[in-house]
Amino acid sequence: MITKPKGTYDLYGEDTKIYDYVLDTFRGECSLNNYELIKTPIFESSTLFHRGIGETTDIVTKETYDFKDKGGRDLTLRPEGTAGVVRCLIENKLYANTNNYLKYYYYGPMFRYERPQSGRFREFNQFGVEVFGKMNPYIDAEVINLGVKYFLALGIENVKIKINNLGSKSDREKYREALIGYLKPHIDELCEDCKVRLEKNPLRVLDCKVDSDKEFFKNVPKIEDYLCDESKDYFNELLDNLNALEIEYEVDNSLVRGLDYYDYAVFEFVTDDEKLKGASTICGGGRYNDLVSTLGGPDLGGVGFAIGYERLAEIVKTLGLVKTSDPVDVYVVPVTENELSDAFIIGCMLKDAGYKTEIDYRDTSIKNKLSHANKLDVTYIVIVGEEELKHYEVKLKDAVTKEEKLVKINDLVDELNINF
RNA sequence: GCGAAAUUGGUGAAGUGGUUAACACGCCGGAUUGUGGCUCCGGUAUGCGUGGGUUCGAUCCCCACAUUUCGCCCCA
Numbered sequence: 403m404i405t406k407p408k409g410t411y412d413l414y415g416e417d418t419k420i421y422d423y424v425l426d427t428f429r430g431e432c433s434l435n436n437y438e439l440i441k442t443p444i445f446e447s448s449t450l451f452h453r454g455i456g457e458t459t460d461i462v463t464k465e466t467y468d469f470k471d472k473g474g475r476d477l478t479l480r481p482e483g484t485a486g487v488v489r490c491l492i493e494n495k496l497y498a499n500t501n502n503y504l505k506y507y508y509y510g511p512m513f514r515y516e517r518p519q520s521g522r523f524r525e526f527n528q529f530g531v532e533v534f535g536k537m538n539p540y541i542d543a544e545v546i547n548l549g550v551k552y553f554l555a556l557g558i559e560n561v562k563i564k565i566n567n568l569g570s571k572s573d574r575e576k577y578r579e580a581l582i583g584y585l586k587p588h589i590d591e592l593c594e595d596c597k598v599r600l601e602k603n604p605l606r607v608l609d610c611k612v613d614s615d616k617e618f619f620k621n622v623p624k625i626e627d628y629l630c631d632e633s634k635d636y637f638n639e640l641l642d643n644l645n646a647l648e649i650e651y652e653v654d655n656s657l658v659r660g661l662d663y664y665d666y667a668v669f670e671f672v673t674d675d676e677k678l679k680g681a682s683t684i685c686g687g688g689r690y691n692d693l694v695s696t697l698g699g700p701d702l703g704g705v706g707f708a709i710g711y712e713r714l715a716e717i718v719k720t721l722g723l724v725k726t727s728d729p730v731d732v733y734v735v736p737v738t739e740n741e742l743s744d745a746f747i748i749g750c751m752l753k754d755a756g757y758k759t760e761i762d763y764r765d766t767s768i769k770n771k772l773s774h775a776n777k778l779d780v781t782y783i784v785i786v787g788e789e790e791l792k793h794y795e796v797k798l799k800d801a802v803t804k805e806e807k808l809v810k811i812n813d814l815v816d817e818l819n820i821n822f
Numbered sequence: 823g824c825g826a827a828a829u830u831g832g833u834g835a836a837g838u839g840g841u842u843a844a845c846a847c848g849c850c851g852g853a854u855u856g857u858g859g860c861u862c863c864g865g866u867a868u869g870c871g872u873g874g875g876u877u878c879g880a881u882c883c884c885c886a887c888a889u890u891u892c893g894c895c896c897c898a
Contacts, residue, residue: 403872408889464823465896482898512898517823520891521898528898595895606896659897670898686898710898737856770851772858787856797857804858 409524416726423724431552432507440506442486448476454485456662465514479513492699503535521713530708537703543643557723565669566657569633577628605658664688685709729779731757735771737787745786755815
């Protein structure tokens with residue numbers, strides 16, 4: 403038997419209803435905020451991700467699916483959504499015809515070569531938003547608000563926001579040096595992983611679970627002491643805006659995101675529902691003011707977030723937020739095989755009239771056909787029998803009350819229109 | 823990439839080194855020939871993740887691989 407590749411999954415049955423629900427709700431929220439759909443390729447030039455996400459991040463160094471195509475091009479399956487959107491923005495000069503903010507949403511599969519676990523796959527789905535334009539704390543608040551309203555619209559209420567100020571690029575550089583300077587003398591006390599982190603991405607040492615309790619950690623330099631006034635003012639305005647919207651947040655100085663391009667505000671949406679083991683962060687994002695120019699575009703800031711579908715689906719499923727039943731309006735039952743052709747035509751007629759219809763094509767007893775209708779969530783049953791057909795009639799049966807009445811085939815749609 | 827556990831039908835699962843792999847749910851069919859949620863009866867794994875090995879004989883023992891799950895790493 404051929405099985406699916408490691409870390410992939412098939413989506414079918416009631417899970418597809420969760421997918422539709424989650425995505426439709428997202429589209430609705432984006433539409434309300436006047437964000438446009440943007441679709442970019444699933445694979446891109448490898449250099450896009452190396453230059454955009456950062457050479458030192460694990461996502462790029464060891465988690466991408468890289469391949470050469472038959473023309474010898476170096477390609478990479480996208481591990482995240484932002485880089486492709488930015489590339490598209492630059493390549494198509496989407497910024498050329500407007501001074502206003504450019505607002506996009508996207509969704510689709512992403513790929514990372516990771517060890518699969520529950521709610522974590524090698525092919526996974528993300529959807530997110532990206533807004534481009536001059537840095538503006540109202541825009542960031544709008545983006546966060548969009549996320550908040552989205553989770554509320556889904557029916558998830560215990561979502562909290564963690565937010566941190568990474569400052570400008572030069573702020574971060576100063577802080578980075580201070581951090582390294584402070585931690586270097588303690589290098590022997592650091593865990594093995596943090597020794598590596600100190601070299602590659604020192605900020606990540608901050609959210610190490612092993613080292614954060616240690617004594618020397620209490621006096622570790624804080625990012626806020628290295629922020630310039632512009633960074634601070636911007637961040638405070640953003641927090642003011644969140645307060646004005648009555649969005650609850652927690653400033654978390656240890657919050658560091660995995661992608662190199664973030665600066666100024668970074669944030670996460672976390673849920674702490676006990677029923678959801680481990681899957682705490684369901685959405686992450688932030689501002690990236692240098693990414694567009696780094697990738698060869700104009701000096702244009704950006705802000706966005708990405709939601710991991712698989713974790714969100716787990717939550718939606720666990721909390722029972724989606725009606726997974728899918729009622730059928732009319733179930734058409736020919737009494738015997740002789741009436742099948744008439745039943746077929748009648749069933750198709752009902753579909754043309756807009757009713758969700760199932761026709762029982764099986765060669766089995768009426769009893770079994772009705773029994774099957776009962777197992778489905780059916781509203782009406784149409785019984786097509788020899789006697790009734792002689793008078794151009796069928797029996798219309800209410801599946802719940804079991805009341806039957808004879809209806810002329812020509813009047814069937816009208817009759818249903820009255821009842822629905 | 824590292825460490826650990828698991829892998830029996832559509833599902834939940836019991837089970838034993840040796841005739842027909844328990845039970846439950848589901849599904850299919852039947853209970854005097856055109857009517858459904860109950861009841862009763864019958865059917866439903868030629869096979870126990872895959873490939874080797876040990877053995878007279880393995881689903882059950884050993885090895886390898888795959889997949890899943892958990893932890894690390896990383897991250898959504």
